[in-house]
Each structure stands twice: as C-alpha cells, then as structure tokens.
Amino acid sequence: MKQTYTEPGQRVWKDPRAIALLMAATLTVMANATISPALAGLERMFRDDPNVLWLSRLLVSTPSLTVIICAPLAGVIADRYGRRPLLLAGVLLFAVMGSAGMILPDLMSILMSRLGLGIAVAMVMTAQTALMGDYFVGSQRSSLIGLQTSARNFGGFVFISMAGLLAVSSPRLPFAIYGLALLMVPFLWRYISEPMKHSAAAKKATGAESDGPSAWAWLLAMLALLQMVTNMIFFLMPTQLPFFLDAQGYDSASMTGAALGTLMLSGGTAALLYGRVKARLGYSGMFTLAYGFMAVGLMLLTFQETWGVFLGTASVGTGYALAMPNFPAIALQVAPGSRRGLAGGALTSSVFLGQFLSVFVSIPLIAAVGFAGTFQIVATALICLASIGLLVFIWCSVRRAATAF
Numbered sequence: 054m055k056q057t058y059t060e061p062g063q064r065v066w067k068d069p070r071a072i073a074l075l076m077a078a079t080l081t082v083m084a085n086a087t088i089s090p091a092l093a094g095l096e097r098m099f100r101d102d103p104n105v106l107w108l109s110r111l112l113v114s115t116p117s118l119t120v121i122i123c124a125p126l127a128g129v130i131a132d133r134y135g136r137r138p139l140l141l142a143g144v145l146l147f148a149v150m151g152s153a154g155m156i157l158p159d160l161m162s163i164l165m166s167r168l169g170l171g172i173a174v175a176m177v178m179t180a181q182t183a184l185m186g187d188y189f190v191g192s193q194r195s196s197l198i199g200l201q202t203s204a205r206n207f208g209g210f211v212f213i214s215m216a217g218l219l220a221v222s223s224p225r226l227p228f229a230i231y232g233l234a235l236l237m238v239p240f241l242w243r244y245i246s247e248p249m250k251h252s253a254a255a256k257k258a259t260g261a262e263s264d265g266p267s268a269w270a271w272l273l274a275m276l277a278l279l280q281m282v283t284n285m286i287f288f289l290m291p292t293q294l295p296f297f298l299d300a301q302g303y304d305s306a307s308m309t310g311a312a313l314g315t316l317m318l319s320g321g322t323a324a325l326l327y328g329r330v331k332a333r334l335g336y337s338g339m340f341t342l343a344y345g346f347m348a349v350g351l352m353l354l355t356f357q358e359t360w361g362v363f364l365g366t367a368s369v370g371t372g373y374a375l376a377m378p379n380f381p382a383i384a385l386q387v388a389p390g391s392r393r394g395l396a397g398g399a400l401t402s403s404v405f406l407g408q409f410l411s412v413f414v415s416i417p418l419i420a421a422v423g424f425a426g427t428f429q430i431v432a433t434a435l436i437c438l439a440s441i442g443l444l445v446f447i448w449c450s451v452r453r454a455a456t457a458f
Contacts, residue, residue: 069244070188071197076237077140077181078201079208080147082317084174085113085408086209086291087230088154090217090310093295094224099160108160113292114412115164117405119171120178124405127179128398136180136187136394137247143176144234144241151231170231175401182397186385187248192328194385198378199327206321206374210314217310269387273396277403280380282438284407285414286347286431287373290316290366293415297424301357312366319367320374327378336379337449341442343379346372348435351428 088095096109131139150169157163189197212230219226295309331339350368353361380400388396418427 068188069240070184070246071200073237073241073244074181074184074188074197075200075204076240077144077177078204079212080144080174080177080234081404082205082209083212083231083234084116084147084151084170085288086313087212087216088227089113089213089291089295089313090307091220091224091227093299093309094220095160098224102160105160108164110292110296110412110416112160112164112167114288114409115167116171116174117409119168120175120405121402121409123172123175124179124398124401125395126398127175127401128183128394128396131180131183131394131397132392135247136184137245139176140180140184140245141238141241143173143180144238147173147177148232148234151234152228154228155225171405174405175398178401178404179394179397182381182385182400183393184245184248185381186388186393186397195331195378195382196328198382198385199324199331201381202327202374202378203321203324206317206319206324206370209317210321213317214310214314217307217314220310221307269389269392272387273384273399276380276384277399280377280400281403281407281410283373283376284404285411286407286435287369288408288411289351289415289427289431290369292412293419293424293427294366297354298362300424308362312362315363316366316370318370320370323371324374324378327375330375331378331382335446335449336383337442337445339375339379341439341446343372343374343376344435344439344442346375348372348432348439351432351435355425355428357425 092109092113095112096105099105099109102108127139147170150166150173153166153169154163157166185194185197185201212233215230216227219229291313294312298308298312327339330342334342346368350365350370350372353365353368355361356365381397384396384400385393415427418430422430
C-alpha cells in the first residue's frame with residue numbers, strides 16, 4: 054500500500070499521483086465545451102431536423118443532465134467500494150461515449166451518446182475530487198486544487214483550439230478528441246492506488262470530525278448552490294458564444310475556437326496564481342475578485358467588436374478560474390474523510406446542474422432582450438455577488454484587526 058500523503062517537503066506537482074489526477078481533471082472541460090466550435094456546422098448538417106435549433110445547443114449541455122443524476126450515486130459508490138475502480142471505468146466509458154458522435158447517424162442518437170458521456174464524467178470527477186482529499190493535506194491540497202483548475206483551462210485551450218481547427222473540415226471531427234482519454238489509462242492504472250479507508254490520520258487531517266453532520270452538510274449545500282449559479286453564468290460562453298459570433302458575421306467555427314481558447318488560456322494562467330492571491334485575500338476576497346472579472350468580461354462582449362470578444366472572454370476566463378478552486382477547497386476542508394466521495398459528488402452535480410440550466414435560462418432571455426441585453430443583465434447579477442463578497446471581506450478584515458488589538 055502506498056503512503057496516503059505526499060511527504061511534507063515534496064512539491065505536489067512532483068508526485069505522480071497528482072499528475073494523474075490533473076490529467077483526469079482535463080476531461081471536465083473536454084466533456085462539454087470541446088464540440089462548441091462545431092455547433093453551427095452541426096446545425097447546418099442536420100438542418101432538416103425540425104428540432105435542430107434546440108438539439109444542436111443541447112449537445113453541449115446534455116451530459117450535464119446525467120452528471121446531475123449520477124454524481125451523488127457515484128459519490129456513495131466511491132465511499133463504499135473505492136475510488137480507483139470508479140475512476141478507471143469512468144475514463145474508459147468517457148472515451149467510448151465521447152467519440153461516438155463521429156459515426157452516429159443523426160442528432161438524436163448523438164444526443165443519447167452525450168447522456169452516456171455524462172455518466173462517465175460523474176464517475177471521473179467524483180473519484181478525482183475524493184482522491185485529492187485522500188492523498189493530500191494542507192497547503193499541498195490547496196496547491197493541487199489551484200493546479201487542477203489550471204490543468205482544466207490549459208487542457209480546454211488545447212482541446213477547443215484543436216476542435217476549432219477540425220470543425221473547419223467537418224463538424225464531426227471534434228468528436229475524435231474524446232478518444233485521447235484512452236492515452237491516460239496506463240498512467241492512471243500505474244499510479245492511482247486505493248487509499249487507506251478513513252484512517253485516523255485522514256480524519257484528523259480534514260479537521261471536520263468535530264463538526265456535527267448538519268454543520269458541514271449545510272455549508273456544502275450553500276457551496277453547491279453558489280457553484281451552480283457560477284457555472285450557469287459561465288456556460289453562456291460555450292453554448293451561446295458561437296451563435297453570438299455567427300450573428301455578428303464572424304466565421305463561427307474558427308472565431309469560436311479562438312475566443313474559447315483565449316478564455317481557457319487566461320483561466321489557466323490565472324489559476325496558477327490562485328494559491329498566492331488566496332493567501333492574501335481569503336475566500337471572500339477571491340469571490341469578489343472573480344465575480345468582478347466575470348462582470349467586466351460580459352460587459353466587454355456587448356461592444357460587439359473583435360477586441361471586445363477576446364478581452365471579454367479573457368476576463369470571464371480569469372474570473373471563473375479564480376472562483377472555482379474555492380468550492381472544492383472549502384468542501385474538502387469541512388467534509389469528514391468518510392464523506393469525501395459524497396462531497397465530491399455534490400459539487401460535481403452542482404457544476405453540471407448549472408451548465409444544464411444555462412441553456413434553458415439563456416435561450417428565452419436572448420430571445421427577449423438579445424445577446425447584448427442578456428450579457429448586461431448577467432453582468433449586473435455578478436456585480437451584486439461581487440458586492441456581497443466585498444462586504445464579507447471587509448467584515449472579516451475589521452474583525453481580524455479588532456482581534457489583533
């Protein structure tokens with residue numbers, strides 16, 4: 054049995070288990086947004102389908118539906134039967150169901166394969182989050198969570214940029230990118246071992262065993278709700294940006310790939326700074342900064358200029374990358390070691406619930422007020438969230454100063 058935690062003096066990115074978990078983390082972005090540059094092309098390819106308008110957009114968000122349903126169950130399975138088999142099976146299923154869109158004959162069958170992809174994502178993300186809590190503690194865990202967000206964004210930059218190039222030739226080719234998950238399996242098989250179950254050291258590391266179950270469960274529920282709203286807003290980018298750019302007269306496939314690549318690249322860079330910035334600002338300060346960046350980014354998109362598209366997506370990507378590490382960091386800190394799978398499942402469900410609901414909220418809103426009006430309304434909501442975070446940050450700062458004196 055391998056040791057449960059990395060040695061205190063060892064940098065987390067040198068641990069092969071951390072590298073394996075970061076590789077698995079890249080599948081999160083690949084799951085939904087990879088086919089975004091192909092959406093307009095798929096809409097044209099299947100234009101004879103009477104439901105093409107909704108089906109083409111739901112291809113991106115449909116995996117979220119099965120993630121929402123299956124992630125809590127995956128969390129229970131991870132806690133009861135183990136994280137390793139769940140992770141490995143999830144990666145294999147991911148590759149098969151994700152790449153099926155290359156050969157399936159119509160939008161409805163592709164949509165069904167996307168539901169299967171969601172089951173795989175639920176398995177991978179739940180197991181991966183729980184393993185981060187099992188293998189690492191303290192600053193190493195915080196560092197890994199920041200690196201996870203960075204890996205997702207840089208992975209998204211590579212995958213979406215590839216998809217943009219492939220979609221120019223055929224809207225089916227981006228589905229081939231999902232097959233890359235097979236390359237991860239040998240590495241995961243070798244370095245991911247089943248951690249010791251709920252050892253005394255693990256329970257002590259979480260610092261959560263002293264809290265009653267209601268305390269951590271309520272905090273987890275609030276985290277999940279806020280994470281859902283954050284992802285609902287962020288998912289405007291992969292689901293609606295292609296159609297926004299198409300309406301502005303841009304080449305949708307190439308421009309969407311470039312814009313979403315900018316979003317992921319900026320997010321990956323910002324996430325590398327998460328540990329340092331969070332040490333200075335705390336969680337409330339990070340939320341304030343993150344939602345402020347996202348609000349500015351959406352406002353820049355309303356200018357409907359090329360420079361506004363790239364600066365806007367870069368700002369949204371930066372804000373999202375600064376917000377997302379807060380959720381697992383807080384959850385793994387408060388959840389008991391025996392419930393990390395459940396915590397990972399709850400957070401996974403909330404991410405994809407926000408993504409799934411995004412389409413059903415944004416399409417009617419865009420129909421009513423247009424793209425610019427939608428971006429302005431959402432930016433206003435983000436400013437409200439940032440203001441709440443700022444008030445909490447000021448309150449905490451005043452309280453610390455009073456305690457010091």
